[in-house]
Amino acid sequence: MVNFKRKQETIISAGIDIGTSTTKLIISRFSLMNVAGTTHVPRIEIVDKEILYKSPIFRTPLTDPSTINVAEVEKIVRSQYAKAGIEAAQIETGAVIITGETATKQNASEMLHYLSSEAGDFLVATAGPDLEGIIAAKGSGAYDYSGRSGKVIANIDIGGGTANIAVYKNKVLLGTCTMHIGGRLIEFNGQQIMSISPPVQRLLTERDMPLQVGDSAQAAGVQLVTDCMAESLARILKNDVHMQDEVLLLGHRPNWNEPIDAIVFSGGISECMYSHEADDIQQANYNDIGILLATTLQRNATLQSFTWLEPMETVRATVLGAGTQTTEISGATIQVAPHELPLKNVPVYHYDFQTDLQKGLEHFGTAIKTAIDMFDATREGQNFALYISELPYMGFRDIQQLATAIMQVMDQRPDPDQPIVLVLQSDHAKVLGQTLVAMNVRQSVICIDQINVDHGDYLDIGRALDSGVVPVVVKTLTFHSA
Incomplete structure (x- = not known):
């Protein structure tokens, strides 16, 4: 067996969060080490994460209400790289997260894919309200607290346009939910209402509440709106959804089954509660209902029936999670074709052998x-990663039989010369990959293991590191609509 030295290796990660109200960036350095004994199969893990740079909080630049200003976002990113003393080519992993109402902008997908190519060699594009909530829970500390306490913890990340809820127990995700609750859903111009978002307009219509653009910022209807938001959020957290709450739901209903013990607020509204960013946040303050919403949430009697935990991060929770919590490290005994890496945005198809190979x-x-048919319906050559789970114990002949089957089915692809990308639940990556190569498979083979992935996910696989592992980001590319 190869003798892996117990020495540290470092990689640089970037997290970029482009939200409804604010844009921010974080640069981190990960230290990797073989944590297995010298006589055991190597297991490379991230043993330390150091934050190198936190950007100021910028207002998210728009060219108009429905379009992100890509050039200005790029200018922010590049200026912050320069201040951090980092070049784009040094970035090996991380995530670009588009959050809240910004994900509904008409050029959101275009901007993310542009940044993922231009802002770093292996910087990935990620979006979707459920994943946003999960990442924020890790950045706020709620995820870790659920592990230490054994309690059911709900993280509620509220920014300008959405409230993203992620519920954890013992670091296991129990469920998610996203709501139209945020500071910029009603905006003011001086002492008058300047804009009312479509979800709030629907809420006003359903509740028959008189409020419109041009009314006073102190109109009673404004307080009524934040009261409705707080009451709906409290019912959602109790998993007691009323018909009147449907108007504020974005996507599915709450899908956790255990009662919540404690809640953590993160995001811009949380900053209005806790003031962690006393100086930096000033440049991102806006004329909207954010402060009123924060106060209303704090006064709501049903919400107060939960235990409240203060977050480690408020407005930076998502970007911290994106920059430090999205990367996984593959197993060390893998088979990759270095010239094919990095790979980006590879969809995952899950095949379960149910412990019966034949x-x-x-x-x-x-x-x-x-x-x-699912991933390449138009036969344009979209590749996919095959995730193989629940394999039985296999001898060498079984491995050969599986390798033969893989070679045959991968030749069915419209572009059969694309790399064969395999993710194994069990530690068979190296033996299966080497068997495919020994059988003179004509395609390049990328075969990895020790990664948590499932059907419907997307994978980014980075360049092989000195220790023989590859950094992997598992993500979703789902964009929600307004």
């Missing part, structure tokens, strides 16, 4: 045809 192989070909 029965699984009977349906293997049909499953791969389904994957091709």
Whole structure:
């Protein structure tokens, strides 16, 4: 066995959060080490994370209400790289997160993919309200607290346009929910209402509340709106959804089953509660309902029935999670084709062998045809990663049989010369990958393990590091609509 030295290796990560109200960036350095003994199979893990640079908080630049100003966002990112003393080429992992109402802008996807190419060699584009809530929970400390306490913790990340809820127990995700609750859903111009967002307009119509653009910022209807938001949020957290709450739901209903013990608020509204960013936040203060909403939430009797925990981070929770919590490290005994890396935005298809190799192989070909139809319906050559789970104990002949089946089904792809990308639940990556190579498979092979992934996810796989592992980011590219 190769003798892996117990020495540290470092990689640089960037997190960029482009939200409804604010844009911010964080640069981190990860230290990797083989934590297995010298006589054991190497296991490379992230053993330390150091934050090198936190940017100021910038107002998210828009060219008009429905379009992000890509050039200005890029200018912010590049100026902050310069202040951090980091070049884009040094960035090996991380995430660009587009959050809240900004994800509904018409050029959101275009901007993210542009940044993922231009702002770093292996910087990925990520979006979606459920994932946003998950990342914020890790950045706020709620995720870690659920592990230390064993309690059910809900993190509620509220920014300019949405409240993203992620519920954890013992660091296991129990469920998520997203609501139209945020500071910029009603904006003011001086002492008058300048804009009312479509979700709030629907709320006003359903509740028959008189409030419109041009009314006074002190109109009673403004307080009524924040009262409705607080009451709806409290019912959602209790998993007691009323018909009147549907107007504020974005996507699915709450999907956790255990009662919540404690709540953590993060995001810009949390900053209005806790003032962690006393100086920096001033340049991102706006004329909207943010402060009123924060006060209303703090006074709501049902919300006060939960235990409240102060977050480690408020407005920076999502960017901290994006920059320090999205990267996983593959197993050390893997097979990769270095010239094919990095790979970005590879969709995942999950095939479960249910611990029966022969029965699984009977349906293997049909499953791969389904994957091709799903990811490459127009036959343009969209590749996918095959995640193989629940393999039984396998001898060498079994490995050869599986390798043969993989070679046959991968030749069915519209562009069969693309790399074969495999993710294994079990530690078979190196032996399966090497078997494919020994059988003179004509495609490049990328075969990794020790990564938590599932059907419907997307993968970014970075360049192989000195220790033989690859950094991997598992994500979703789902954009919600207004």
